[in-house]
Amino acid sequence: MDEERPYWNMEIEPILNTPEMREIQLNGLKVFLRRLYDNAPFYTRKFDELGVVPEKIKSLEEFSSSVPLFDKEGLRAMVMEFGGDILKVLDQIMPVGVDDLNIMATTTGTTGIPTPYPMSWHDMEDVWGESIVRGMWRAGVRKHDRILFCFALSMVIAGIPTMMGGRRLGAMAIPVGAEAGTDRIMLMQTLFRGTVYCGTPSLADYLVEKCKEQGRDPKDLGLRTLFCGGEPGAGIPEVRERLESAFGARIFDAGAGFGVSCDHEEYQGMHWTGEDLAFLELVDPDTKEPVPFEDGAEGEAVISVFAGDGMSWLRTSMGDIQQVFTEPCPCGQTGFRYKVVGRTDDMLKVKGVIIYPNMVEGVVGGFVPKVTGQFRIVLTEKPPRVVPPLKIKIERADDFPPDGLPELEGEMKAAFKAKAKLTPEIIWLEAGELERSTYKGQTFEKLYEE
Numbered sequence: 001m002d003e004e005r006p007y008w009n010m011e012i013e014p015i016l017n018t019p020e021m022r023e024i025q026l027n028g029l030k031v032f033l034r035r036l037y038d039n040a041p042f043y044t045r046k047f048d049e050l051g052v053v054p055e056k057i058k059s060l061e062e063f064s065s066s067v068p069l070f071d072k073e074g075l076r077a078m079v080m081e082f083g084g085d086i087l088k089v090l091d092q093i094m095p096v097g098v099d100d101l102n103i104m105a106t107t108t109g110t111t112g113i114p115t116p117y118p119m120s121w122h123d124m125e126d127v128w129g130e131s132i133v134r135g136m137w138r139a140g141v142r143k144h145d146r147i148l149f150c151f152a153l154s155m156v157i158a159g160i161p162t163m164m165g166g167r168r169l170g171a172m173a174i175p176v177g178a179e180a181g182t183d184r185i186m187l188m189q190t191l192f193r194g195t196v197y198c199g200t201p202s203l204a205d206y207l208v209e210k211c212k213e214q215g216r217d218p219k220d221l222g223l224r225t226l227f228c229g230g231e232p233g234a235g236i237p238e239v240r241e242r243l244e245s246a247f248g249a250r251i252f253d254a255g256a257g258f259g260v261s262c263d264h265e266e267y268q269g270m271h272w273t274g275e276d277l278a279f280l281e282l283v284d285p286d287t288k289e290p291v292p293f294e295d296g297a298e299g300e301a302v303i304s305v306f307a308g309d310g311m312s313w314l315r316t317s318m319g320d321i322q323q324v325f326t327e328p329c330p331c332g333q334t335g336f337r338y339k340v341v342g343r344t345d346d347m348l349k350v351k352g353v354i355i356y357p358n359m360v361e362g363v364v365g366g367f368v369p370k371v372t373g374q375f376r377i378v379l380t381e382k383p384p385r386v387v388p389p390l391k392i393k394i395e396r397a398d399d400f401p402p403d404g405l406p407e408l409e410g411e412m413k414a415a416f417k418a419k420a421k422l423t424p425e426i427i428w429l430e431a432g433e434l435e436r437s438t439y440k441g442q443t444f445e446k447l448y449e450e
């Protein structure tokens with residue numbers, strides 16, 4: 001195979017974000033709705049009730065306005081209805097049976113029961129895996145690469161399904177996993193010299209700190225590419241710059257759907273590479289009404305994975321607020337782009353101003369190396385409403401003099417004001433005071449739970 005070709009899939013990727021692709025999506029959705037109607041009792045009932053006839057849907061807009069949303073609350077209600085038997089619930093909502101499944105992954109489930117991500121081999125290879133190989137190919141990963149695999153391997157979709165899904169690239173996987181801890185990760189990297197890091201940005205940050213402790217330069221680890229996901233860091237300019245210069249590597253942002261960022265100097269969002277597999281739409285986070293899918297539009301991201309078996313979500317919220325860009329990217333690659341503005345669960349309202357932790361991370365990250373980049377937003381009440389001032393704990397860097405803090409605090413407050421009309425209260429901590437994580441970085445300190 002031609003290693004120089006621009007895309008992994010030269011049949012599909014050149015026609016992303018075209019009217020031809022929208023035809024493919026509409027047909028794919030109709031076939032999918034029919035499969036659900038015929039095989040998933042929940043949808044047989046639902047479609048009969050609402051008069052949805054798959055073959056009669058004329059446009060993507062009609063699909064959005066006639067098919068109901070399926071949200072986490074809906075899933076939770078069904079789990080209750082079936083006495084906690086999630087497998088029975090899956091049989092109700094999937095176009096295949098539980099016996100057809102080959103692997104079960106879940107969300108990280110930071111709150112409550114994790115959402116299941118059931119998969120057949122078809123899902124693993126041709127749906128999830130296909131999006132992974134397309135993304136990694138765009139990030140320049142090839143057969144000769146060795147992938148230091150640092151996502152948590154246990155249960156999460158970023159773990160084993162992603163590692164196995166990427167196997168067709170022919171690269172070597174080094175499945176060390178976040179659970180192994182940073183010492184083990186450093187040892188495996190030293191022994192087997194991975195060229196590509198695959199993991200969360202916060203773990204990559206943690207590795208930089210480990211290197212410093214051991215008196216090593218992260219550049220000497222030999223990683224050429226950082227393929228990041230699981231959290232928004234790789235889409236935050238300040239974090240990108242910090243990690244790229246620390247490792248001397250290029251960073252790519254993947255996830256929150258079927259996409260990957262490009263190699264353009266300035267972050268352009270992620271290119272959605274899986275239009276033939278899944279349909280992305282935006283809805284108003286309050287009313288859940290469809291938002292027209294135009295350049296610059298923002299809304300709650302809703303996905304329908306119409307090519308899947310177990311991975312067969314129909315109009316399911318991803319819990320993200322995304323902004324989409326349908327105009328061509330300056331990098332020249334195909335696929336509309338999307339940026340994650342924030343998680344719907346993480347939204348804060350401070351005096352009517354909407355704040356997402358991504359913004360805070362960006363401002364704090366802009367002050368590295370005077371600060372470590374670690375922070376916590378302290379919440380004394382259940383969000384989203386926050387009585388001002390918003391309290392943020394920030395670590396000063398080891399070598400930053402304490403008597404310089406008042407001046408630094410003034411600069412940071414000015415930066416928050418300029419970026420989000422926010423005047424936070426800053427609580428200073430010593431370097432290393434906040435607990436580090438090998439998985440997703442912590443954002444909040446929730447005092448109201450204690």
Ligand SMILES: [Zn+2]
Pocket residue numbers: 261262263264268271329330331332333
């Ligand atoms: Zn681009």
